[in-house]
Amino acid sequence: MPRVAVAGFQHETNTFAPFPTEWPNFQTPGAWPPYAEGAKAIEQARGLNVPLGGFVGAANGMELVPLLYAAAEPGGLVSTQAFDQITATLCERLADAGEIDAVYLDLHGAMVTDDFEDGEAEILRRVRAVVGPDLPIAVSLDLHGNLSPEFSELASCMTMYRTYPHIDMAATGARAAHLLMELLKHGKPFCTAFRQLDYIIPITAQSTRREPGGRLYASLDGLAAPDGVSSIDFAFGFPPADIYNCGTSVYACGTDQAAVDAAADAMLAALQNAEDDFDTGLTAAPAAVRRAMEVNGAKPVILADPQDNPGAGAPGDATGLLAAMLNDNTHGVIGMIWDAKTAAQAHKAGVGAMIDAQIGGQFPESGGPAISVRASVEQLSDGKFLCTGPMFGGMTANLGPCARLRVRQGAADVTIVVGSNRAQNADQAILRHIGANPEDFKVVAVKSAIHFLADYEPIAQEVIFSESPGANPCRIETIPYTRLRAGVRLGPNGPVYDGGADA
Numbered sequence: 001m002p003r004v005a006v007a008g009f010q011h012e013t014n015t016f017a018p019f020p021t022e023w024p025n026f027q028t029p030g031a032w033p034p035y036a037e038g039a040k041a042i043e044q045a046r047g048l049n050v051p052l053g054g055f056v057g058a059a060n061g062m063e064l065v066p067l068l069y070a071a072a073e074p075g076g077l078v079s080t081q082a083f084d085q086i087t088a089t090l091c092e093r094l095a096d097a098g099e100i101d102a103v104y105l106d107l108h109g110a111m112v113t114d115d116f117e118d119g120e121a122e123i124l125r126r127v128r129a130v131v132g133p134d135l136p137i138a139v140s141l142d143l144h145g146n147l148s149p150e151f152s153e154l155a156s157c158m159t160m161y162r163t164y165p166h167i168d169m170a171a172t173g174a175r176a177a178h179l180l181m182e183l184l185k186h187g188k189p190f191c192t193a194f195r196q197l198d199y200i201i202p203i204t205a206q207s208t209r210r211e212p213g214g215r216l217y218a219s220l221d222g223l224a225a226p227d228g229v230s231s232i233d234f235a236f237g238f239p240p241a242d243i244y245n246c247g248t249s250v251y252a253c254g255t256d257q258a259a260v261d262a263a264a265d266a267m268l269a270a271l272q273n274a275e276d277d278f279d280t281g282l283t284a285a286p287a288a289v290r291r292a293m294e295v296n297g298a299k300p301v302i303l304a305d306p307q308d309n310p311g312a313g314a315p316g317d318a319t320g321l322l323a324a325m326l327n328d329n330t331h332g333v334i335g336m337i338w339d340a341k342t343a344a345q346a347h348k349a350g351v352g353a354m355i356d357a358q359i360g361g362q363f364p365e366s367g368g369p370a371i372s373v374r375a376s377v378e379q380l381s382d383g384k385f386l387c388t389g390p391m392f393g394g395m396t397a398n399l400g401p402c403a404r405l406r407v408r409q410g411a412a413d414v415t416i417v418v419g420s421n422r423a424q425n426a427d428q429a430i431l432r433h434i435g436a437n438p439e440d441f442k443v444v445a446v447k448s449a450i451h452f453l454a455d456y457e458p459i460a461q462e463v464i465f466s467e468s469p470g471a472n473p474c475r476i477e478t479i480p481y482t483r484l485r486a487g488v489r490l491g492p493n494g495p496v497y498d499g500g501a502d503a
């Protein structure tokens with residue numbers, strides 16, 4: 001029975017985020033499982049929608065040697081200290097694992113550190129330094145990986161999520177287990193192919209619940225059907241990353257080089273042919289709020305705030321959408337806004353108190369100024385609750401002290417949910433756990449770009465993607481890249497990047 005060392009180390013890095021990602025962020029990672037070493041790393045993942053959990057569930061016929069699991073909410077550059085500490089522990093445990101036949105790594109694909117533009121390639125270099133150049137290393141990746149040719153060569157085989165919202169994270173880990181078993185039976189390295197697309201796709205155009213994402217991802221199974229192709233995947237990529245290899249890439253592997261190349265070329269061509277079909281789909285926040293209030297129907301209108309999506313590394317405390325709601329006749333709720341100071345103020349004042357609060361605005365340059373409100377404190381929580389939606393169901397969130405506030409101002413009646421640890425609102429439990437039930441509001445505004453669709457679209461009258469300032473720019477042509485490879489188009493049919501303003 002093959003002995004397989006397994007570990008997870010996930011981070012999606014927004015190089016424009018106005019704060020770093022440090023070691024404590026891996027200890028309290030919002031709704032993700034917290035840092036763990038050894039057996040606990042796989043015990044806590046078992047049964048959850050995370051790749052490591054899926055791999056463990058599908059690893060029949062393997063003896064697993066658990067190393068560690070580390071994940072943080074997306075954010076700014078991973079600090080040298082955090083990266084070195086986690087990779088050193090991973091490599092020490094790997095060196096102590098005894099004789100092993102393979103390694104499985106649950107990685108993201110868009111990690112950038114203080115020192116390394118391609119965090120995952122550096123993880124693989126450090127792991128290869130322990131296990132050598134030939135030991136099979138299977139990797140599963142997020143759909144948002146910004147993958148490099150170097151990285152694809154350091155891995156032996158890879159799988160990637162095929163849904164956005166990512167409801168198939170565990171399934172992707174399970175596919176990695178099957179692929180690794182196939183590779184071990186094959187007994188020699190797979191043939192591989194790696195391709196990069198020549199335009200960047202905006203996050204708000206990437207949902208697989210919309211077109212063309214739905215049909216593009218659905219086409220993968222057919223491309224993997226020919227003999228000699230074991231697996232093919234592509235990653236849409238993560239635009240807010242000022243790195244050379246930012247963007248969409250295709251990876252295929254199998255036993256026949258010509259077949260693998262043909263599959264990768266066909267997928268790349270399909271992506272090139274879909275260029276006209278991607279739509280950023282943003283409506284300016286004031287117009288989005290007005291339209292939401294005009295929609296007929298009993299169900300709430302869901303307003304997304306994609307440019308302040310904590311799940312893409314933005315703080316989650318931008319105030320543009322809240323300002324638009326307070327300036328209109330909105331009956332709505334917005335959350336979760338990352339605001340530990342106001343949460344603490346509400347906890348001190350107690351339920352029923354009126355407080356004068358400054359909401360959000362820690363990073364006014366990217367997300368707008370704090371907003372002064374007079375609010376009633378409606379409900380408080382410690383931010384610990386079980387998630388219930390399709391993506392995070394079963395995971396225990398730890399948002400720290402949270403508060404539900406209510407602001408009545410002019411014709412507006414706006415409920416604000418604030419919390420202390422950053423988290424994307426991709427699960428209704430973030431609102432429900434503190435008594436903000438979506439069905440009680442005309443408008444429900446969420447700090448999320450796409451992931452909210454999995455749990456919120458089924459209860460929505462309509463979904464509107466609003467546009468207000470934030471650190472996750474969704475119009476690619478506005479992103480101030482300096483390190484991107486020249487010749488890439490900034491968005492579908494966008495201008496060609498020429499090497500930066502200084503080039």
Ligand SMILES: [Zn+2]
Pocket residue numbers: 142143144166
């Ligand atoms: Zn992702």
